[in-house]
Amino acid sequence: MAVMSVLVFVGIYMIGDPLAILVSPEATELDREAIARSLGLDRPMWEQYFTFVTSALQGNFGKSFVFGQPAINLILERMPATLELALIATVTSVVIGVPLGLYAGLKHETVTARAIMAGSVLGFSLPNFWVGLMLIMVFAVQLGWLPASGRGPTMEVLGIQVSFLTLAGWKHLALPALTLGLSKCALIIRLARATAREVMLMDYVKFARAKGLNERRVIGVHILKNIMVPITTVTGLELGSLIAFAVITETIFSWPGMGKLLIDSIVNLDRPVVVAYLIVVVFLLVTISLIVDILYSVLDPRVRLGEAK
Amino acid sequence: MTATLQVENLETQFPTRDGIVRAVDGVSFSVDAGEILGLVGESGSGKSITGFTILGLIDPPGRIANGSVKFKGEELTTASPERLRSLRGARIAMIFQDPMMTLNPVLRVDTQMIETVQAHEKVSEKAARARCIEALQAVGIAAPEERLKSYPHQFSGGMRQRIAIATALLHKPDLIIADEPTTALDVTIQGQILYEMRKLCRDTGTALIWITHDLSVVAGLADRIMVMYAGKIVETGAIDTVIERPQHPYTRGLIGSVPGAMPRGKRLFQIPGMAPAPLNLPPGCRFKARCSRADAVCDTMPELVELDPGHRARCHHPYDAMPLSPAEVAS
Numbered sequence: 001m002a003v004m005s006v007l008v009f010v011g012i013y014m015i016g017d018p019l020a021i022l023v024s025p026e027a028t029e030l031d032r033e034a035i036a037r038s039l040g041l042d043r044p045m046w047e048q049y050f051t052f053v054t055s056a057l058q059g060n061f062g063k064s065f066v067f068g069q070p071a072i073n074l075i076l077e078r079m080p081a082t083l084e085l086a087l088i089a090t091v092t093s094v095v096i097g098v099p100l101g102l103y104a105g106l107k108h109e110t111v112t113a114r115a116i117m118a119g120s121v122l123g124f125s126l127p128n129f130w131v132g133l134m135l136i137m138v139f140a141v142q143l144g145w146l147p148a149s150g151r152g153p154t155m156e157v158l159g160i161q162v163s164f165l166t167l168a169g170w171k172h173l174a175l176p177a178l179t180l181g182l183s184k185c186a187l188i189i190r191l192a193r194a195t196a197r198e199v200m201l202m203d204y205v206k207f208a209r210a211k212g213l214n215e216r217r218v219i220g221v222h223i224l225k226n227i228m229v230p231i232t233t234v235t236g237l238e239l240g241s242l243i244a245f246a247v248i249t250e251t252i253f254s255w256p257g258m259g260k261l262l263i264d265s266i267v268n269l270d271r272p273v274v275v276a277y278l279i280v281v282v283f284l285l286v287t288i289s290l291i292v293d294i295l296y297s298v299l300d301p302r303v304r305l306g307e308a309k
Numbered sequence: 310m311t312a313t314l315q316v317e318n319l320e321t322q323f324p325t326r327d328g329i330v331r332a333v334d335g336v337s338f339s340v341d342a343g344e345i346l347g348l349v350g351e352s353g354s355g356k357s358i359t360g361f362t363i364l365g366l367i368d369p370p371g372r373i374a375n376g377s378v379k380f381k382g383e384e385l386t387t388a389s390p391e392r393l394r395s396l397r398g399a400r401i402a403m404i405f406q407d408p409m410m411t412l413n414p415v416l417r418v419d420t421q422m423i424e425t426v427q428a429h430e431k432v433s434e435k436a437a438r439a440r441c442i443e444a445l446q447a448v449g450i451a452a453p454e455e456r457l458k459s460y461p462h463q464f465s466g467g468m469r470q471r472i473a474i475a476t477a478l479l480h481k482p483d484l485i486i487a488d489e490p491t492t493a494l495d496v497t498i499q500g501q502i503l504y505e506m507r508k509l510c511r512d513t514g515t516a517l518i519w520i521t522h523d524l525s526v527v528a529g530l531a532d533r534i535m536v537m538y539a540g541k542i543v544e545t546g547a548i549d550t551v552i553e554r555p556q557h558p559y560t561r562g563l564i565g566s567v568p569g570a571m572p573r574g575k576r577l578f579q580i581p582g583m584a585p586a587p588l589n590l591p592p593g594c595r596f597k598a599r600c601s602r603a604d605a606v607c608d609t610m611p612e613l614v615e616l617d618p619g620h621r622a623r624c625h626h627p628y629d630a631m632p633l634s635p636a637e638v639a640s
Contacts, residue, residue, distance in 0.1 A: 203410035209366055210405075211425040211476065212398030221424075225415045300415055301460040 082257030093185035101192025123186030236292030319376035334540035347527030350537035402477035408470035546620030
């Protein structure tokens, strides 16, 4: 995270001078300097970085140049929206992807299996923004079934604003979640299929059949549990990337999440927000991979360490 | 009395892009209760496929093209999948070659054993667990209550094979098909398991088909032996007669290639050549290309004929009913 903070800080320093945007063209040179001093922008870069790190370690990521609020508050305020979207997209893609992939793997010579695979290639190769636009065209513009932008009404649960408790919220969620989930779903289908085909040839699957278990148990327990090991890993990684880089989808659907905030902040060269955002994302990614590791040991006993024999 | 298993003219085929592979080609045999049949052959001879065919576990596109499998008089080739499932694991059990692969690595041993009990009988988990503990004790696993809670990777190969055997024994089956179950184990464990299996069959009247490529294992275990070559039975008979007076040149070659049958320091006998490709079987006797006795007659398929009582061989030029001398094999 320390490396990340340096990279981000230097990177954003190079992009441009926020004063050019913050200060109105009519302002005098004196005004400019006053603003620069109040924001700390008149000092050299290493000093700015040092100030940033000391305060960041105390949980203070600085104030947004644009909103005048602490950057971290801005991000945390938007985070539930993004988390909700990413989680729903991921859950949907796993719930749809695993059974389809499993079917395609087990009955790999049937027409249905081939159709599933062909569909997954589409889901894989269509660019996100195009899918988003097409979905808006069809469901929002042509059919008028679903809203094209915004989050809709939210409800507060444990102090967090969520949409998935109301029907209107679901309607707002549907299109962006679908857009985000589509390529992930395709990925999971392909992964589930590949591992299913591998696992179904294992001796223990044959042995399970030789024990007289019914197909439901052979597939639902013996095969599925083995498939879930790689799926969990990939899903975890993908969830992280969804949260961090839902930027495009959030922009298209005007979803008030972190991604949209990031884009706005980059445009305005709102340095504290961008830096704080990336730090938060790195923190999320680290947390998610930790969770995946824990899940992994639940699923696969062989990776459990230090267990007495 | 009907035999435990009666196989008649069984043919299992695998259609491939290049033609049909006749993995099992007209195999007939029977096993009685308490009897141990050794099914011997080299890789690709169709011995394992024969075992899987009996259980109805041939992976598609493989199929039974012809013949019948009667288990205690009941036809299995036309039985419904559900009927086959209810027999598998309960009345007919199977033990596999590689104990490292037969237990599911992500499920605990108790899960895998209890599900076997519950697949065939409506019993509580507690009762099922008690049965599993009993079965593990029977195969010599210490502290079975605790071991049940372990995962397969926490056991050695020999222990895992014992667990697989215990699982196979849970329902006291009438027939066990063992597909090279000791090949992957070290020799001391192999000896123990052979002894225990033999004792089990004698005590409970379970019929056992022991599939192997290792003649020395069968010699000490089986009552009868059946030698397969390229999908066909080439010789069958009581274990002692076949080992001491093999009639088919192939069986003779197999016996000659076992260390111990030859004087010390002599080179072991090798059967020249390789088994024929399953897609490109020669007409007539399938062993003729590798056989020193082959002539024009061998272009027609020999029948399985009984030369001595109970001892049959598929050969136009069988060896006489004479003991095998080491000098003869070496020449």
